[in-house]
Amino acid sequence: MLTLFHSPRSRSTAILTLIEEMGIQDRIDIREVTIPRMDGSGRRDPANPHPEGKVPALVHDGRVITERGAIILHLTSLFPDTGLAPKVGTPDWGVFAMWMAWYQGVLEPTFIMEAAGFSHPWMTAAVRDHKTAVARLHAALEKGPWIMGERFSAADILLHGPYVWFPEAAPHDPLIRDWIERCKARPASVKVREADGARMAQLAAA
Template identity: 50%
Template structure:
């Protein structure tokens, strides 16, 4: 059985929600660990095998998967019947992978830099700036409710996360706000949040 290492109210929360959304809670063992937090609390947990003591970390026999985009791809490919991913051969496979990589390579780093009030022309030329990232999301979400069209997918779960997490500290647009609200208004999100806060 695959094992997911998770620290409540951290980046791994989105993967726990994915497991809930996919109906895999009886097929994936979730192990709660501690991590070092930005406020100086917590610390590395010796039972967490992640080489840097981070979460999420998925272990499936000899396979060890780090980074949320990789874990999402792995799980949605492993369990395609959930409908939250797009398998090889699906006409939206490229778009699905693009959003996963756009999150890792653009949304999260640009959001962190914006939050930290750091900017430099070299960063903006290579990663893009915050307004460009917002424009890209907005131009899709003004036309459709989710990034891949009419139905919620794993890319919505991942890409909406920073907007939900940081709230008003991340400027957005009405279309993005409505999308984030739709992504948060899900039973799986409520169940995971209740567990994380218990």
């Protein structure tokens, strides 16, 4: 049994989008939970199994899996015929796994550091900076039109995410901006964002 713990307009939105793209909505139980948010709203939900009270958290037969990159690897491996990732064990799957790790270890940390106005030589030495990360995205998309080449994949869902929620931070790079807009325009992405927006409006009105 698979259960995803989700909170609207959060990191788990990427996983909902993935589920929609894969067409496996009937295979996963989606449970909404509350989370503490940056504006001070929300709270930690005792029903959420995530050790830090965050989302997403995927429970598979009692085992808790967190971190979007890991969840994406797990779901695309469980449902390989959906076409959102290369075949496990191939060189392309190794590249796909690399992008999952790179997002968690480089892109998101450098994105957050830049948004927070934080800089430190140790961090720059360890993970570089957002400008360097953007250059790597650009290099991948030059071979594109998608991160993995000619075919849209779950890597696109994960990597374009920060620029959807914080469009002002999107690089002034036509190649990257076009990619972001194409990811946003996919029917699964539109559907999930609209549902999240409607749910947030309901919560605000309650």
